[in-house]
Amino acid sequence: MNQQNIYKSGQPIQVEHIFQGKKQQIRVIESDNKMVEQTIILLSDGGISAVTLEAVGVRAGYSRGLVSRHYGSKDGLFIRVFKYLEDWIEANCSHATQNIQGLDAINAFILDISNNINLHAEKYRAYFCLWFYGLESKGELNQYLMHVRNLREQKHLKWLKQAQKLKQLSRKSDLSMLADFVMTSIIGLIHKWMFDMGFNIELRLKQLVNIQLRTMFSNSHLFYSVNYWGE
């Protein structure tokens, strides 16, 4: 036990004070949850421009001032909401790919999005709204997004390396090219879905796994790096 702990434990415990502190903490968590929830609805329905600190406050039953004290600014709110959604998506992904390796993990990752995207369309729409907006924005949201994107890329490369070890992919194949094609295919399909509400994203993601990527992976010996393309 270090000095600080001894000192702290030496203080008289004020149960009432702790209780009040806890109640306060619970209220903060509750109001944060409500505001995050309402921001997700606003983003999903009307995009970035529909979100104002005031609109979030009104919908969650708080003043603009409270929203502003919580998150500082609209960008602060966006970072909070993106982190919330990223945690949620990452938890889904980890669950779906648990104890799975190689190409099966990539397939499970995409099929999990396919299975969930219509059930949780609001969350996915809000997430990718912030994703595409983050491209444009400067500062903290952009940095966090780049960080998340890099982690996702590392994960895909890890799965592809496992696949190579498991002889699911040719030794010749260029893993960073394959990772780019897998990830940009997903982002491209989702971008189309954001535009076009009638687009059957669920079906296309299943076809991506069961047709497109299957064809790609079973021809992985063709996916090797060439820098010169003769005519």
Next chain:
Amino acid sequence: MNQQNIYKSGQPIQVEHIFQGKKQQIRVIESDNKMVEQTIILLSDGGISAVTLEAVGVRAGYSRGLVSRHYGSKDGLFIRVFKYLEDWIEANCSHATQNIQGLDAINAFILDISNNINLHAEKYRAYFCLWFYGLESKGELNQYLMHVRNLREQKHLKWLKQAQKLKQLSRKSDLSMLADFVMTSIIGLIHKWMFDMGFNIELRLKQLVNIQLRTMFSNSHLFYSVNYWGE
């Protein structure tokens, strides 16, 4: 000759007036060109948020008022610039795919982007900046963008139908699925390039044509529509 023409040709011709009108017209075209040019630079360097009517005016050597009179608003300016860039890209595309049919046209279309994207990085960056922003925006820009996207989709479907007739693709293959995979692959790669300046988009687009799409098209019998995916 109808009534109106007779009436018009009956007016005394004021040469001086016509000359002044032409000079005025040339000045309008010149200032428009300058402002479009400067908007492209601003978009390419700093994205949507870098563009203000004032910044465009200062860079082009005009007042904010003149920019505002020209385009009405920032959105009006964006539509003008998008149309300008769309015409430019469409002209490139038409040139590249002239007298070519089927899969060769799709390949030529993508290789043309690959060959030009680094040479004209500013224009492509500005174009796709507006493209991704248009997703988010409401109103006229969004509508115009959807219109352009539909035309592009129709063009891809036309090429794929030609390919089927030319027996480059299996009769079984689902052309709208193939069109989605081609177009979303391009958009996905370009989206990554917008994020990541070091991304070798030129190489990846060439690999898209010479490896990814070649594999896809030569396995086109696998790309048929299935709505049920058994486990």
